[in-house]
Amino acid sequence: MPPVKKDVRSKRVRAPAFVNNLRGVKNWKEVSAWLEWRGIEDIECITPDQAGVARGKMMPSSKFTSNTSLALPSAVFMTTISGRYPEDGNGFVYPEDDGDLKMVPDLSTLTVVPWEDDPTAAVICDLVHQDGRTVEFTPRNVLKNVVAAYDKLGLKPVVAPEIEFYLVHKNPDPDYPLTPPVGRSGRAIGGGAGYSIAGVNEFDELIDDIYHFSESQGLEIDTLIHEEGAGQLEINLRHGDPIELADQVFMFKRTIREAALKHDIYATFMAKPIQGQPGSAMHIHQSIIDKKTGDNIFTAEDGSETEAFFHFIGGMQQHVPNALAMLAPYVNSYRRLTPGVSAPVNNKWGYDNRTTAFRVPRSDPAARRVENRIPSSDANPYLALAASLACGLLGLTRKLEATPPVVTAANQAEIDLPRGLLEAVDLFEQDEELATILGKAFTSTFAAIKRTEFETFMEVISPWEREYLLLNV
Known part of the structure; x- marks a missing residue:
């Protein structure tokens, strides 16, 4: 006896309207339904670092909806584009404990990741300290x-x-x-x-x-x-x-x-x-x-x-x-x-x-x-x-x-x-x-990163220098 086919069309008619949202839901209950409706297997929890590069964690959708705790090291927001860390000074002090910052998903940003082969979604996260205080030096919080x-x-x-x-x-x-x-x-x-x-x-x-x-x-x-x-x-x-x-x-x-x-x-x-x-x-x-x-x-x-x-x-x-x-x-x-x-x-x-x-x-x-x-x-x-x-x-x-x-x-x-x-x-x-x-925590951090990036650049010998200085000076 052949297997009974599910009537996908009738299921979609009965589905709540929010599952059709291309971007964002209101609460965690809607998140579960939205993910299930699309058969989402993995979630990218991302946030922009100082360069605007996506940083974060990837996890199964079942873990994402199970009240899991998300965190990133504070060092993520204190690194240069080449991965170096600035020296202390001019108001910047690198945290000795390199403690974690909590990631708080902004559910209004939930969306699919259409270029992935497996059904995948992404959500942008804000950062807070462990006691819930806003982190002053992360880019999204600076704009907020x-x-x-x-x-x-x-x-x-x-x-x-x-x-x-x-x-x-x-x-x-x-x-x-x-x-x-x-x-x-x-x-x-x-x-x-x-x-x-x-x-x-x-x-x-x-x-x-x-x-x-x-x-x-x-x-x-x-x-x-x-x-x-x-x-x-x-x-x-x-x-x-x-x-x-x-x-x-x-x-x-x-x-x-x-x-x-x-x-x-x-x-x-x-x-x-x-x-x-x-x-x-x-x-x-x-x-x-x-x-x-x-x-x-x-x-x-x-x-x-x-x-x-x-x-x-x-x-x-x-x-x-x-x-x-x-x-x-x-x-x-x-x-x-x-x-x-x-x-x-x-x-x-x-x-x-x-x-x-x-x-x-x-x-x-x-x-x-x-x-x-x-x-x-x-x-x-x-x-x-x-x-x-x-x-x-x-x-x-x-x-x-x-x-x-x-x-x-x-x-x-x-x-x-x-x-x-x-x-x-x-x-x-x-x-x-x-x-x-x-925010002074941001400005001192950002300035320290930029000074370090400049010093990194100065370590590189350019073609101009080889062309005009190699045999002429």
Whole structure:
């Protein structure tokens, strides 16, 4: 006698609505049903470290729902991108006991991992001390603290990130330069293809995978374009809550890398991966909403700009140079920030002026916003958003004045930003007002990590040195 087949369709009709959520559930009871409905076998419990790299633990779904205790060593959030640990000093002290921090899953972030062969889900976690206190120096908590500072004033920030990245040939040997990949035409991709539909079509199958992976996770892509660089693409996300958008960028980076690997190429978010090609940015559009009225505080009733609008820009102008280490966090980041290109090295602002650091795009008055064009795509999205919004908040609370808008090209003028990582870290450590908002435990930890990363970089001898110094000096 043949086995009786289950009526899957009738089961789905009777299922509660929340099991169809692509992203997030309300409570642990819903978690169990959501996982069972999808036949999920494994759970990735992840959290961003200081570099924005996913750290965490993987476990069977049955263990995840059995009230298991999750923890990570605090050292995870005190390591450099190369895995080294900074020395004590300048306010940073490495914990002698290297104790554990508790991971608390944010169930609103629960989603599938569509590139895994076995049914797998992922959830983003926050970190707390063993006694339940919030950990001040973890990136997601840093951004939460900045958003909470706005909330105390009855304000809600709204952001929309734009992320640029390159597709490149696989490069197992880091001594060799990166090169553009070959598209469906069979030819290596060239530059100068900004907004080219044909340029996007070169990677149709890969882009289809990006869209499918994103849709499966409830990630909302607004637009996708080919940028100026050879094999450089840009994804724009829909505006929304800063924490939700940082989560999306965090997940998008994983998604894009996995989609690229499926097609035997790399996706890189390095700020300047290929010499002679444009750098990759993470532009951040920002507006602030009055929570009581729901109105944009940058716009008056008659549609004109408010004092708050100019104060926000004033805060960006005064404090973003001091926060640059969070927006351009690596030695490579400063190869992108050079005079004469669209990546700004100034702290000017202007209306629809892409040569300024802070651009006010053309829009309806209700959608008035300020675009921060300084961050590079290698920045941790949580920290980049936290830094940018913290600078604007200081402008609002201190009523800082903005300079007049620039109406000509600003990228040929004087340089207003630090030209290297060490200079940026020096300014970062000196800004006490910024440290008060971001948290001194974070600022001392982050600065120590960046100084150590610079010293690690200095141990490497570059091709430039071998070419020009080997036989000439």
